[in-house]
Amino acid sequence: MSDAYIALADGRVLEARARSPGRTRGELVFTTAYTGYEESLTDPSYAEQILTFSYPLIGNYGVRSERFESDSVQPRAAIAREFTDDVAEWLAGEDVPAVDHVDTREIVTTVREEGAMACGIAAGPDATPEDAVAEMEACKPMSDHVDIGAQVSVSEPTVHEGDGVADVALLDCGAKGSIISSLTERGADVHVLPYDATPEDVADVDPDVLFVSNGPGDPENFVAAQEVVDAFAGELPMAGICLGQQVITSALGGSTEKMAFGHRGVNQPVRDLRSEKVVMTTQNHGYTVDDTGPLEVTQVNVNDDTVEGLDSQELDVITRQYHPEANPGPHDSLGFFDEVLELAEAAPPVAAD
Numbered sequence: 404m405s406d407a408y409i410a411l412a413d414g415r416v417l418e419a420r421a422r423s424p425g426r427t428r429g430e431l432v433f434t435t436a437y438t439g440y441e442e443s444l445t446d447p448s449y450a451e452q453i454l455t456f457s458y459p460l461i462g463n464y465g466v467r468s469e470r471f472e473s474d475s476v477q478p479r480a481a482i483a484r485e486f487t488d489d490v491a492e493w494l495a496g497e498d499v500p501a502v503d504h505v506d507t508r509e510i511v512t513t514v515r516e517e518g519a520m521a522c523g524i525a526a527g528p529d530a531t532p533e534d535a536v537a538e539m540e541a542c543k544p545m546s547d548h549v550d551i552g553a554q555v556s557v558s559e560p561t562v563h564e565g566d567g568v569a570d571v572a573l574l575d576c577g578a579k580g581s582i583i584s585s586l587t588e589r590g591a592d593v594h595v596l597p598y599d600a601t602p603e604d605v606a607d608v609d610p611d612v613l614f615v616s617n618g619p620g621d622p623e624n625f626v627a628a629q630e631v632v633d634a635f636a637g638e639l640p641m642a643g644i645c646l647g648q649q650v651i652t653s654a655l656g657g658s659t660e661k662m663a664f665g666h667r668g669v670n671q672p673v674r675d676l677r678s679e680k681v682v683m684t685t686q687n688h689g690y691t692v693d694d695t696g697p698l699e700v701t702q703v704n705v706n707d708d709t710v711e712g713l714d715s716q717e718l719d720v721i722t723r724q725y726h727p728e729a730n731p732g733p734h735d736s737l738g739f740f741d742e743v744l745e746l747a748e749a750a751p752p753v754a755a756d
């Protein structure tokens with residue numbers, strides 16, 4: 404007998420097995436990553452989403468907090484063909500519903516055909532299909548989560564010290580821990596600022612470079628971060644990853660759009676237009692840049708030609724749509740962080756307006 408139900412926006416209700424009880428709702432997405440479940444489940448970019456793993460066995464090398472990207476589980480719920488007890492217990496301890504023993508191939512093909520969609524989950528001894536449907540019906544579109552940054556950002560500025568090589572002001576829109584450590588390992592002092600920091604807050608740090616992090620939801624909702632970018636455009640070198648690329652582009656006059664089902668996985672091929680080299684990348688995004696404004700496209704996705712890298716020599720901007728810090732995934736693109744610090748070094752000192 405089933406003790407868990409997954410309700411999809413297209414009217415289907417799938418039966419499953421409860422591994423961590425609860426009722427919840429979120430945007431249904433999938434990742435094709437075959438390792439890195441601890442990193443994915445703690446990536447703040449997954450806030451307000453229900454994460455389906457297309458790889459059938461999740462948890463076969465345990466759960467270790469050293470691999471976490473933040474201090475809590477971030478998706479609203481997780482779905483797999485089979486979770487190990489380690490993962491199920493971890494998610495139950497965090498009060499995040501998890502279900503398995505479901506045909507995840509059906510979920511993935513549905514999302515590929517119909518797009519990321521509202522989903523409701525009811526799991527546990529008293530769960531009913533009606534509970535799951537009620538959750539799904541109460542699920543808001545991602546763009547309606549207007550203050551999603553507040554769920555994932557630091558509330559007070561914090562400093563992560565490197566070796567004083569450069570001062571990076573990092574707008575924390577839901578930053579993965581390994582973005583910060585990739586900068587400190589290269590000697591940068593990272594001043595982490597809340598997602599709604601003002602241009603004055605950034606000026607107080609007197610940074611060599613402004614860095615906009617990854618984060619969940621619709622980039623157009625990160626209005627304060629866009630205002631900071633606008634205030635320092637052309638005055639301070641800037642870099643961004645994923646949501647950071649989207650926020651910087653929008654602030655400079657470009658725009659973003661929602662993709663049908665996005666890119667989530669660890670083997671997305673990206674071609675660098677200048678070197679013609681292809682690298683394998685980690686990705687987790689549902690929006691993409693559709694108008695690059697004043698920025699030049701430097702890298703594209705080999706599968707669908709979407710924008711993966713942008714720069715502007717005039718404005719000292721460099722951005723990536725994918726995750727150069729990996730975790731999970733290949734380390735092919737870690738050199739991005741060296742480029743960011745070179746940008747900081749080369750820039751003349753400037754004061755804010």
Ligand SMILES: NC(=O)CC[C@H](N)C(=O)O
Nearest residue numbers: 617618620645646689690
């Ligand atoms: N990883 C991210 O920063 C994701 C950015 C944005 N929330 C998107 O889905 O496109």
